[in-house]
Amino acid sequence: MVLVSNYALAIICCIYCCLCWGSWSNTLKMVQDKKWSFELYYWDLTIGLFVTALVGALTLGTFGSDGPSFIDNLREFDFDSLKWAILGGVVWNFANIFLTAAIAIAGMSIGFPIGGGLGWIGGILFNYLLIILSGEVYPGNSSMLWIGIAIIIAAILICGKVYGMISATNNSTPVKGILLAVVSGIGLIFFYGLIVKSLSPEYVAGGTGTLTPYTGIVGFAIGILVSTPIFNAIAMRNPVEGNKVTMADYRRGSMRTHLIGILGGVIWMSGMIVSFMGAGSANPAVAYALSNAAPVVAVLWGFFVWKEFKGASRATLSLLATMFVLFVVGLVIITLSN
Numbered sequence: 001m002v003l004v005s006n007y008a009l010a011i012i013c014c015i016y017c018c019l020c021w022g023s024w025s026n027t028l029k030m031v032q033d034k035k036w037s038f039e040l041y042y043w044d045l046t047i048g049l050f051v052t053a054l055v056g057a058l059t060l061g062t063f064g065s066d067g068p069s070f071i072d073n074l075r076e077f078d079f080d081s082l083k084w085a086i087l088g089g090v091v092w093n094f095a096n097i098f099l100t101a102a103i104a105i106a107g108m109s110i111g112f113p114i115g116g117g118l119g120w121i122g123g124i125l126f127n128y129l130l131i132i133l134s135g136e137v138y139p140g141n142s143s144m145l146w147i148g149i150a151i152i153i154a155a156i157l158i159c160g161k162v163y164g165m166i167s168a169t170n171n172s173t174p175v176k177g178i179l180l181a182v183v184s185g186i187g188l189i190f191f192y193g194l195i196v197k198s199l200s201p202e203y204v205a206g207g208t209g210t211l212t213p214y215t216g217i218v219g220f221a222i223g224i225l226v227s228t229p230i231f232n233a234i235a236m237r238n239p240v241e242g243n244k245v246t247m248a249d250y251r252r253g254s255m256r257t258h259l260i261g262i263l264g265g266v267i268w269m270s271g272m273i274v275s276f277m278g279a280g281s282a283n284p285a286v287a288y289a290l291s292n293a294a295p296v297v298a299v300l301w302g303f304f305v306w307k308e309f310k311g312a313s314r315a316t317l318s319l320l321a322t323m324f325v326l327f328v329v330g331l332v333i334i335t336l337s338n
Contacts, residue, residue, distance in 0.1 A: 001214055002064035003203070003277055010278030011335070020271025022112070022297025025103050027264030029306055031257045038104040039236045040250045041261045042097065046228040048265020053221035056273040061214025067203070073215045081198045081209030085216045088194030089223020095119065095187025097231050098180050101240045106163060106177035109302030109309065113159040113295040113323065115181035119188020120295070121149055121156075124334070126193040130206035139205065141337045148333035155326035162319045166312065176240065195220050196279075204280045213276040221269070293331045299324050 004010050028041055061070035068076075095115075102111035128145070131138055138145075160178060198216045199207035211219065236245050299320070302308040309320060 001062065001066050001069055001212055002060045003066040003213070003280065005066075005281055007281050010281035013274045013278035017271035017275035018293045019297055020267050020274075021116075022294035023301065024264045024268040024271075025100070025108055025112070025298065026301055026305070027260045027267070028100065028103060029108065031260050032104060035249075036253060036257055037239065037242055037245055038100045039232055039239065039245055040253060041264075042100060042228065042232050042235070043250055044258050044261025045100075045265045045268075046224060046232075048262035048267075049269045050221045050225045050265075051262075052266045052269035053217050053273070056269070057214040057218045060273065060277070061212065061217075067212060070212065070214045070218070073210075073212045076210065078210045081211045082215075082219045084194050084198035084209060085211065085219025086223040086226075088191045088198070089220040089225075090227045091187055091194060091223075092191035092220070093224045093227045094231055095184045095191065097235055098184035098187065101235070102177055102180035102184060105180065105241060107302050107308040108298040108306065109320070110159060110163045110166075110177065111181050111184075112298035112302075113327070114156060114163070114178060115184035116188065116295045116298070117152060117156040117159065117327075118182060118185025120293070121152055122185065122189030123192050124149060126189055127196065127206065130193050130196060134201070134206050134208065136205055144333050144337035148330045148337060151326050151330035151333065155323045155330065158319055158323040158326065162316055162323065165316045165319070166309075180240065191220075195276075204276075213279065214273075217269075217273060217276060220272075293327070296324065296327045296331065299327070 004013055024045075027045075028038060031041055032038065057070040063069075099111060099115045102115050105111070106114075124145070128138060163178060193206070195216050196204055196206050198209040198211050198219060199213060200210050201207040203213055209216075239245065303320070309317060312320075
């Protein structure tokens with residue numbers, strides 16, 4: 001398999017992941033209208049996620065000389081390890097459906113910073129604890145890590161304030177969008193650490209299993225694949241806005257609409273694969289922190305491309321700028337903490 005052992009390259013891998021995780025929801029914005037809700041979009045997203053994980057394992061995970069191939073790792077099948085990766089996929093999927101709903105209601109510039117930001121902070125802490133509980137010493141400057149986390153918390157609080165101001169202007173309540181994003185953030189805390197737990201400590205600090213990164217990612221994708229029919233069926237029967245949708249509505253979608261949804265899954269999962277290629281060199285806490293800086297990217301997309309703050313007051317735009325700067329500063333400090 002192919003892995004990255006150089007720290008600088010590992011950071012580049014994490015930045016690529018950040019760009020992917022902050023950009024996939026553009027595909028939702030491209031197809032979202034009254035006839036194509038996020039629940040219908042989510043079926044195609046799942047297909048893209050699973051296919052990309054499998055292709056990555058059969059190519060990058062099979063060729064190269066950095067440890068056993070994906071196929072060889074499967075021959076040493078260990079369900080005790082694989083179950084953690086599958087559980088990570090189920091947890092992520094639960095959280096991501098809420099995140100997708102929050103983006104559909106509140107937009108990328110709001111749903112991502114609240115949901116993704118909470119998951120970002122909690123995930124850093126969770127991965128940090130995995131390193132400590134495994135008996136290892138955190139390979140970095142803990143004080144800088146905590147300072148960076150505190151700054152990101154301030155950015156999230158400002159984001160909630162911005163959403164409240166926008167909702168007040170539109171005479172709507174911000175409660176639904178914020179609650180969806182918060183539930184998403186709580187779920188996103190744990191998924192990365194669960195996958196790390198499934199991996200061999202040979203490849204990543206905090207790992208306690210026997211899987212290679214590529215086998216862990218496929219297990220993660222299996223968790224998504226088997227849980228989507230459950231979670232998304234519930235979402236379809238209980239829409240956060242608009243009318244209920246059915247699989248008959250999904251089948252009426254155009255080929256272009258389906259392909260755009262699949263592309264969203266390809267974008268997200270390609271970031272995941274590249275992130276895990278370098279996780280062993282960057283340590284899980286920092287790798288997760290950099291990869292989940294996606295809210296910074298999403299804010300830029302939402303502001304400049306989708307014009308989500310068109311007509312907003314000067315005070316709202318000032319708070320938005322402050323939030324963005326705090327996210328970037330927190331990101332830089334966390335990166336330097338390694």
